[in-house]
Amino acid sequence: MEFLILGATDTVPAAIGNSLIQLLTFLILLGALSYFVWKPLKKVMDEREQLIHSEIDDAEQRRMEAVKLKEENEAVLRETQAEISEMMDNAKQQAKKEQEAIIHDANTRANQMMETAKADIEREKEKAIRDINDQVADISVLIAEKMISKEINQKDQKDLVARYLQEAGGK
Amino acid sequence: MEHGNPMWTIDVFGLPITFNLSTALMIVVSSLIVFLIAFFMTRNLAVKPTGKSQVLMEVLMNFVKGIISGNMAWKQGGRFHFLALTLILYIFVSNMLGLPFAFVAPNDDHDLWWKSPTADPSVTLTLASLMIVLTHYYGIKMRGTKAYLKSYVQPVWFMAPFKFIEEFTYNLTLGLRLYGNIYAGEILLALLIMVMASGAIGFIGGFIPMMIWQGFSIYIGAIQAFIFVMLSMVYLSHKVSDDH
Numbered sequence: 001m002e003f004l005i006l007g008a009t010d011t012v013p014a015a016i017g018n019s020l021i022q023l024l025t026f027l028i029l030l031g032a033l034s035y036f037v038w039k040p041l042k043k044v045m046d047e048r049e050q051l052i053h054s055e056i057d058d059a060e061q062r063r064m065e066a067v068k069l070k071e072e073n074e075a076v077l078r079e080t081q082a083e084i085s086e087m088m089d090n091a092k093q094q095a096k097k098e099q100e101a102i103i104h105d106a107n108t109r110a111n112q113m114m115e116t117a118k119a120d121i122e123r124e125k126e127k128a129i130r131d132i133n134d135q136v137a138d139i140s141v142l143i144a145e146k147m148i149s150k151e152i153n154q155k156d157q158k159d160l161v162a163r164y165l166q167e168a169g170g171k
Numbered sequence: 172m173e174h175g176n177p178m179w180t181i182d183v184f185g186l187p188i189t190f191n192l193s194t195a196l197m198i199v200v201s202s203l204i205v206f207l208i209a210f211f212m213t214r215n216l217a218v219k220p221t222g223k224s225q226v227l228m229e230v231l232m233n234f235v236k237g238i239i240s241g242n243m244a245w246k247q248g249g250r251f252h253f254l255a256l257t258l259i260l261y262i263f264v265s266n267m268l269g270l271p272f273a274f275v276a277p278n279d280d281h282d283l284w285w286k287s288p289t290a291d292p293s294v295t296l297t298l299a300s301l302m303i304v305l306t307h308y309y310g311i312k313m314r315g316t317k318a319y320l321k322s323y324v325q326p327v328w329f330m331a332p333f334k335f336i337e338e339f340t341y342n343l344t345l346g347l348r349l350y351g352n353i354y355a356g357e358i359l360l361a362l363l364i365m366v367m368a369s370g371a372i373g374f375i376g377g378f379i380p381m382m383i384w385q386g387f388s389i390y391i392g393a394i395q396a397f398i399f400v401m402l403s404m405v406y407l408s409h410k411v412s413d414d415h
Contacts, residue, residue, distance in 0.1 A: 017190035018293035022198055023301065029202045030257045037209040038253045041228055044216045051218060 137161045177282045197288040201265045209260065235259060238401055243408035247313065251407060254305075258298070259400045262349065265289040266392030269357050270385055273364075289395075290354040292347065299346030302403040303338065310410030319410070345402055352395050356388040 141157045177192040212224035220226050235255045239248040269287030276282035288294050311319045323334045363384060367377035 015293040015296075017188045018194050018198075018291060019297040019300075020188075021190065021195045022288070022294045022297040025198050025202050026257075026261065026298065026301070029206060029261060030254060032206055033209055033257050033260075034253045036206075037213045037228075038232075038256055040216050041213050041225075041232060042252075044218055044225075045229060045232065048218045 133165060137165065177276070177284065191291065191293075193282065193284045193286065194288055194291045194294060196284065197265075197268060197286060198294065201261065201268055201288055204268075205257075205260045205264045208264075231260075232256065235400070238397075239404050242401075242404045243412050247411050248404070248408070251404065255400050255404060258302075258403065259396050262289060262298070262399050263393060263396035265294075266353050266395060267389065269353065270360070270388050270392070273357075273361070286357060287353050289349055290357050292350045292354075295350040295353075296342070296346035298399070299342050299349075302345065303342045303406065306403075306406045306410040307338075309407060313411050322410070341406055345399065345406075349395050349399050352391050356384075356391060359384055360388070 137158060140161050141154065144157065144161075176194075178189050179192050180187050180189040209228070212228050215221065216225060220229070232252075236245075236252060239245070239251060239255060242248065265288045267287075269285070269290055272285065273283065274285035276284055307319075310322070323331045360381075363377050363381045366373045367381060368374075
């Protein structure tokens with residue numbers, strides 16, 4: 001091979017020998033590296049790729065679930081808020097009604113009480129007037145007795161005075 | 172600077188087969204280094220990586236995956252992933268081995284024992300041949316013999332001789348590009364060492380170029396490993412993909 005390639009000091013048999021050694025060694029190296037190094041390394045890298053893929057899928061799924069849950073929650077929240085406001089309205093109306101009823105009741109009772117009080121007052125007044133009339137009659141009798149110093153029948157006197165008084169009241 | 176090579180010949184059924192012992196040694200050494208590095212960097216594998224080593228290996232895996240998927244669909248190219256990974260690591264480590272030092276035996280021939288295995292054309296041509304043979308194998312396996320043969324007469328029938336020769340030139344260029352780059356790098360390193368060993372002035376004058384050239388050689392080694400794998404995948408995709 002010396003004639004062919006500059007600097008090569010090999011002869012053709014030596015080139016064959018070197019080639020054989022190189023070929024054999026390289027094939028052994030290829031087998032050994034493939035078995036001990038490349039295969040495990042590739043396996044790990046593939047595993048990682050799969051892991052990343054599955055993690056991405058997982059994350060996507062979780063995101064979708066989260067969106068669904070959020071929508072559900074919002075719906076529940078809206079429903080609850082509607083219910084609450086409805087309950088508030090009901091309560092307000094109820095309270096108003098009760099308020100009106102109480103006020104009405106109180107008014108009625110107050111009116112009643114005033115009526116009663118007026119009637120009482122009227123009755124007392126009449127009674128008082130009657131008493132006064134009686135007393136005035138008695139006093140008038142006494143006065144008349146003293147003034148005329150003449151004894152008359154008390155009963156006749158009374159009737160007389162009552163008649164006068166009646167006449168006076170009638171005027 | 173001429174170096175000799177330690178040779179060892181055996182007869183296999185009357186055929187003399189000679190082994191270049193230093194190349195054989197370096198092939199085994201770089202294979203062992205590649206295996207041990209890759210092996211110890213991928214212990215304690217976890218889905219959630221704890222150390223830097225796993226991350227580094229995964230970066231390499233994704234890098235090679237990018238090379239392959241730049242040329243063909245991953246559905247077709249996935250099966251070449253481990254091959255390309257092993258190839259790029261092996262070539263890279265091989266290219267690096269000759270850089271830090273060389274070991275020359277103190278005998279009359281100055282036998283060179285420590286060097287890059289890729290500075291030997293038989294090594295790089297073997298790797299290139301392996302890749303080219305694989306392109307034909309997978310071309311037939313994945314597309315069928317008919318489609319494989321038909322690809323030689325497309326787009327027109329008289330392209331067939333060129334296409335046929337092309338297969339051999341692919342092999343030669345793929346192997347010799349790598350060999351040439353690495354071998355030339357080692358020659359220049361050896362020359363610089365000679366300069367530095369010549370005396371005090373030579374040492375001072377050669378030190379900076381030595382450092383520059385070593386740094387550049389690291390770059391070349393990495394680039395050549397990348398190019399080798401890249402072109403292998405291009406050739407594979409030519410044979411494997413339907414649209415070519």
